Amino acid sequence: MRRDSLFYQLFAQLPRTFFDLLGIDSAEGYRFDAIELKETTFRIDGVFVPPAPSGIVYFCEVQFQRDNTFYERFFAEIFLYLRLKRDTFSDWQAVVIYPDRQTEQTDITPYTPLVKSDRLRRVYLNELPSPEELPLSLALMKLMTLSRAEMPPAARFLVQSTQNQAVEKGEVIIELITRIMLYRFTELKREEVLHMLGLTTEELKRTRFYQEVYAEGRQEGLQAGREEGLQQGLQQGLQQGLQQGEVAVVLRLLRRRFGNVPNKLEERIRQLLPERIEALAEALLDFTDLGEVVSWLERST
The missing domain is CATH 3.40.1350 (Trna Endonuclease; Chain: A, domain 1)
Known part of the structure; x- marks a missing residue:
């Protein structure tokens, strides 16, 4: 990226x-x-x-x-x-x-x-002045220009400031900081970058940003399952609905992070087996662009 x-x-x-x-x-x-x-x-x-x-x-x-x-x-x-x-x-x-x-x-x-x-x-x-001296919005820009040695302490400072000040769209800001760090430290996994920032994957999953996306996707899947259940039986329909919910979660997260998902890529994701959908849901936390999603699919299918 x-x-x-x-x-x-x-x-x-x-x-x-x-x-x-x-x-x-x-x-x-x-x-x-x-x-x-x-x-x-x-x-x-x-x-x-x-x-x-x-x-x-x-x-x-x-x-x-x-x-x-x-x-x-x-x-x-x-x-x-x-x-x-x-x-x-x-x-x-x-x-x-x-x-x-x-x-x-x-x-x-x-x-x-x-x-x-x-x-x-x-x-x-x-x-521009150092990130510590700038408004949070401008500090994010400055962060992208720092050296590898300067970035970790500056990024931790911005994460802590975001959390302590309870700023608007705090989850989005933290996600952007994480993405900036992944861009610079390409050799690290997302969990390692989160640790560098003083965060954990579980903390990220508890944010309103992640939960809203997950809840919306689950609701879509459950609704699809109920409709399917009217025709093929409640148990089977709900099971399919949960699977569709996982797909909806993955697609919604990808759209929130990277924008529009091409139709061909969306279709490939919808055709994944349930266990591969779960694996993709975990793996996408490490991705920094849609090209990495395509590479993962080519390796995993």
Whole structure:
């Protein structure tokens, strides 16, 4: 999983984070989205769509690798969006998040007027204060730029702050911190990362985030089992319903963590035997992207 995808997951789960970065207080109602401009091959991964046409549309790009044609592409995408979506906004602002100044494109000609204007805001994460000195939302961004030696104590501090302050969407924040650590410490299993953070798998399963997903999936499965039981007998129907409930739990967890699950992948999961569904439910705690789910299925089926 690329680091920029972690940022986009952060923005999708906690849109307020982006506006905290810009120091904007009143930004309610914005929806974070990836916009595909169907007339071309352009796709803008980070667009904050205003709740009304009178609002400002924000374009956000996370750029962690040097690309000497980045501004050519970025501004081309922006201006095409502005032409195609003119009735959905009143003004626009662009933001690029860099790890440091050295990552930025060096030759900005002929885009100097735009790059140097108020239309574009460039953020260099290494110039932000330490995570302990930042609001929690910005500290998550800073965490992604730290060295392997710096990350564990900073991550533990953020987990403890989240727990102690009982912040809104605390379970989501802890899950994001865990995912960031798994991205950096690829050689560790999820349980080892949780231990590094001072957490346990059981603690994660007790969070409202996990329980809501599990309860919803179980309810779907039980309902399916009851309907099936009317036709084939209560016992058989409930047994099938519980199995379908496990599948629903797995799919719902995957959607919550990684977004849309492709139809072909969902069908493969639905065809798993009951014991493989249970194994997948445990294994998915270690996954960091859908590619690992596919690899697990290929090894296990």
